[in-house]
Amino acid sequence: MSSFEHFRFFLIKYICFFFGCFICFVLHEYFRVPIVVAAAATGLIGTFLPFSRTLKSHPYAAIYAGNFAGMCSSSLINSYWELSLISLIGASLYILTMNLFAGFGGRLGSVAFASVALYMLAKGIF
Template sequence: MYRQLMAHITFFMVKFLAFSAGCFACFLLHDQAHVALVLSAAVTGLVGTFIPFPARFGNHPYAAIYAGSFAGMCSSSLINSYWELSFISLIGASLYVLTMNLFAGFGGRLGSVAFASVALYMLAKGVF
């Protein structure tokens, strides 16, 4: 039971760190380095493929990096701090893990997860 719980936590943490890395890298590229949005997402996805992950995680960390880069494409006028990007990453990683087996074989899942994570954050920000 304990090992299974730790395996699930490890699985989520890898997804969260990968999603965060993609989100932060893309956001910093277009906000600080003034790289075009699409190019910053493409560079983030390309560089992310060279990060070695253990084989037990499969291709999921790479997909999470790319989904995070989609979320990182949000406008810098909407994001006031890096804590907000962290919260978007937490929402995005949670949605990624929850929908991992739900939309298997359907295109657009990564973009949908990125959109939903930013939209849910902006909705919560507007409410509170």
């Protein structure tokens, strides 16, 4: 894989992670949809997005991982920039753990938790 293909792969993961995180957060925070319903609706909407077969199911999994990250409390996230930084961390962790935890359940939730936790840790330090 060339560096451009790696960047393209990461960019797709980042956009999908941000999409899941943003939609879930907005549905819950601004439209007062219960958080579980917002997460389910985001996942359902995400399954209808068309992606190339060469990407397999990775964009959909990134949407779900972002969806889990978007379920965090609005007292932790104050702006959309924070959602984008959480998505950056989450997409990076998703790609780093893609082959590491293959076949194990809970990877997407773990990536979402770690991305929010790392962001909050960095926010508390700086």
